[in-house]
Amino acid sequence: MTTIDHSSPIGQALKKCPTGIQGLDEVTFGGLPLGRTALICGAAGCGKTLMAMQFLVNGAVLYDEPGVFMSFEENEAELAENFSSLGVNLNDLVQQKKISLDYVHMDRSEITETGEYDLEGLFVRLDYAISSTGAKRVVLDTIEALFSGLSNVTILRAELRRLFRWLKDRGVTAIVTGEQGNGTLTRHGIEEYVSDCVILLDHKVVDQISTRRLRIAKYRGSAHGTNEYPFLIDDQGICIMPITSIGLNASASKMRISSGVERLDTMLGGQGFYVGSSILISGTAGIGKSSLAASAVDAACRRGERCLYFAFEESSSQIVRNMKSIGIDLEQWMSQGLLQFHTSRPTLLGLEMHLVNMYKKVNQFNPQIVVVDPITNMTAAGNFADAKLMITRLLDFLKLRNITLLLLDLSSVNHTEQTAIGISSLSDTWIALRDIELNGERNRGLYILKSRGTAHSNQIREFVLTDHGIDLLDVYTGTEGVFTGSARYIQVEKEKAQRLLHNQEIERKRREIDRKRQLMETAIADLKVTFEADKDDLEKVIHQEEVRLRIQDKNREQLATVRKADDMK
Amino acid sequence: MYTSIEQRFVETKHDDIWLLTLYIAGQTPKSVRAFANLRSICEIYLAGKYKIEIIDLVKSPQMGRTDQILAIPTLIRRLPAPLVKIIGDLSNTEKVLVGLRIDPK
Numbered sequence: 001m002t003t004i005d006h007s008s009p010i011g012q013a014l015k016k017c018p019t020g021i022q023g024l025d026e027v028t029f030g031g032l033p034l035g036r037t038a039l040i041c042g043a044a045g046c047g048k049t050l051m052a053m054q055f056l057v058n059g060a061v062l063y064d065e066p067g068v069f070m071s072f073e074e075n076e077a078e079l080a081e082n083f084s085s086l087g088v089n090l091n092d093l094v095q096q097k098k099i100s101l102d103y104v105h106m107d108r109s110e111i112t113e114t115g116e117y118d119l120e121g122l123f124v125r126l127d128y129a130i131s132s133t134g135a136k137r138v139v140l141d142t143i144e145a146l147f148s149g150l151s152n153v154t155i156l157r158a159e160l161r162r163l164f165r166w167l168k169d170r171g172v173t174a175i176v177t178g179e180q181g182n183g184t185l186t187r188h189g190i191e192e193y194v195s196d197c198v199i200l201l202d203h204k205v206v207d208q209i210s211t212r213r214l215r216i217a218k219y220r221g222s223a224h225g226t227n228e229y230p231f232l233i234d235d236q237g238i239c240i241m242p243i244t245s246i247g248l249n250a251s252a253s254k255m256r257i258s259s260g261v262e263r264l265d266t267m268l269g270g271q272g273f274y275v276g277s278s279i280l281i282s283g284t285a286g287i288g289k290s291s292l293a294a295s296a297v298d299a300a301c302r303r304g305e306r307c308l309y310f311a312f313e314e315s316s317s318q319i320v321r322n323m324k325s326i327g328i329d330l331e332q333w334m335s336q337g338l339l340q341f342h343t344s345r346p347t348l349l350g351l352e353m354h355l356v357n358m359y360k361k362v363n364q365f366n367p368q369i370v371v372v373d374p375i376t377n378m379t380a381a382g383n384f385a386d387a388k389l390m391i392t393r394l395l396d397f398l399k400l401r402n403i404t405l406l407l408l409d410l411s412s413v414n415h416t417e418q419t420a421i422g423i424s425s426l427s428d429t430w431i432a433l434r435d436i437e438l439n440g441e442r443n444r445g446l447y448i449l450k451s452r453g454t455a456h457s458n459q460i461r462e463f464v465l466t467d468h469g470i471d472l473l474d475v476y477t478g479t480e481g482v483f484t485g486s487a488r489y490i491q492v493e494k495e496k497a498q499r500l501l502h503n504q505e506i507e508r509k510r511r512e513i514d515r516k517r518q519l520m521e522t523a524i525a526d527l528k529v530t531f532e533a534d535k536d537d538l539e540k541v542i543h544q545e546e547v548r549l550r551i552q553d554k555n556r557e558q559l560a561t562v563r564k565a566d567d568m569k
Numbered sequence: 570m571y572t573s574i575e576q577r578f579v580e581t582k583h584d585d586i587w588l589l590t591l592y593i594a595g596q597t598p599k600s601v602r603a604f605a606n607l608r609s610i611c612e613i614y615l616a617g618k619y620k621i622e623i624i625d626l627v628k629s630p631q632m633g634r635t636d637q638i639l640a641i642p643t644l645i646r647r648l649p650a651p652l653v654k655i656i657g658d659l660s661n662t663e664k665v666l667v668g669l670r671i672d673p674k
Binding site: 102104105106110111112113114115116117118119120121122123124125127128146149150 | 592594595597599602603606626627630631633634637638639640641642643652653654655656657658659660661664665667668
């Protein structure tokens with residue numbers, strides 16, 4: 001029985017009236033149906049009046065659409081008082097004629113019913129309020145109070161039907177609220193008159209932790225989120241986080257940021273973490289997870305980036321003090337507004353609420369780095385599967401915004417390569433810190449178990465906390481095994497001694513060569529001397545022989561001449 | 570509260586005037602019927618000491634808020650105090666008398 005709005009051509013999507021309530025416009029894809037009546041129902045104290053009033057106040061302040069609030073339960077003064085705690089000054093808005101408050105008082109004991117009547121008085125009042133403010137938005141809170149004020153249900157039902165028809169004809173976007181009934185949406189079944197949009201509010205308590213939830217039970221003519229969405233009521237009113245709608249379509253950044261530990265950057269392919277990646281730092285208690293996170297935070301703040309630190313175990317002052325002992329001054333960044341801590345016990349809120357809270361804080365602070373210390377404690381606020389789901393959603397949410405996330409995970413001693421809530425596969429980089437027990441000592445070892453998209457080192461490094469931050473040292477890896485701590489020191493010394501011995505040996509051999517060369521050279525010189533002497537003697541003999549030959553020849557010639565011999569030639 | 574006949578007599582002396590306001594919204598059959606019923610009841614039981622004021626909400630809508638009017642027609646007994654409201658077309662005389670706290674004698 002809906003009439004077609006002639007102002008919009010057929011086929012065009014239903015026009016929406018934005019509520020201005022964070023998240024609600026997202027799950028309804030734009031707001032409440034424009035010019036129609038929506039029903040908000042739920043049990044007492046689940047935020048119906050607040051949501052309705054926020055709809056009006058946002059209309060008046062953000063969209064310049066005045067509104068009428070007709071209250072059947074609280075009077076004008078009470079309403080103004082209740083909403084002043086949200087920083088809304090209703091009296092001002094009333095004076096500026098942006099909001100009209102009308103308190104409808106009914107007391108059955110004052111009223112006698114006789115004969116036929118109708119609720120024209122209510123219509124006239126509403127009409128007067130709408131026309132005197134030019135209202136586009138109307139709230140009736142809680143219309144069901146009429147049922148307790150008047151006894152003739154037949155008349156009431158007929159008049160309610162007429163009222164909703166009338167509101168539609170006036171073209172105002174209206175919210176009626178209704179108390180949840182037994183097995184029905186509202187106590188008096190007014191959902192049968194409001195057919196366009198029904199929003200259910202709920203307040204669930206699981207394991208003594210309460211979570212407010214919202215569900216759109218019906219939205220005629222429009223797509224809408226169908227899940228139960230957790231929501232938060234804080235000093236800014238209602239905030240809904242439609243996290244489940246986040247998909248896997250975050251774009252991956254190629255930018256890198258330093259981890260704050262130079263050698264760790266080297267291990268991660270020389271440039272540190274990817275911007276917008278999720279880094280899991282796991283390790284047993286007291287291993288230095290927070291310290292590693294703090295040095296990353298320190299490095300980020302040094303670059304002028306904003307960091308948001310969610311601490312679920314320690315107070316912010318405790319973290320600041322502890323980090324000071326390793327030479328990291330976080331206080332300066334806090335006072336410069338670059339670092340914000342949010343500390344809470346996991347059991348304070350349900351998981352959903354933690355998530356909504358984080359979402360909100362991230363939106364407000366707009367950080368580049370988020371630290372969650374530790375995620376393991378989340379299981380205290382919900383079961384294993386829920387905690388995993390929650391972290392998954394947080395991860396997706398931050399990735400979408402290109403925010404780097406450091407997750408600290410406390411692993412149990414026996415399962416150091418297994419995170420408590422099984423999220424290791426989700427994270428991009430996994431740095432494991434592990435105790436290495438040797439010779440009655442515990443030393444810290446650091447490994448990179450995985451790092452997507454980087455050429456990372458497969459080496460174990462010894463992780464040392466010093467008074468000037470974190471140092472990574474090479475562990476001794478040799479033929480005799482892997483040593484850390486003092487064992488490494490001893491091993492290194494031992495090696496030094498051995499080297500010394502080897503060097504001495506080499507030196508000795510070298511000297512021997514020299515000596516041998518000398519011996520050789522002396523021998524050569526001796527031989528030479530002998531040779532020279534022999535040569536002299538022999539030459540002398542040769543000469544004597546030659547002289548003797550010449551003399552013989554001469555003698556023979558003389559003899560021939562004497563004998564007058566023939567010329568021999 | 571229980572009052573004796575003598576006391577009521579004294580009261581009537583003081584609060585001799587019955588000030589009644591009938592809220593209507595336009596000349597609807599119900600409103601016309603209510604006014605006729607009221608007139609006849611007053612003539613019978615409050616002859617000479619009543620005054621009826623008719624407020625048409627269509628003409629003066631702001632009055633609806635002042636007197637907390639929801640249903641139409643609504644009859645308000647302003648005097649004598651306390652204020653009493655009766656809604657409907659006043660067709661059940663007995664109920665109207667009880668509602669207005671008029672003793673039919």
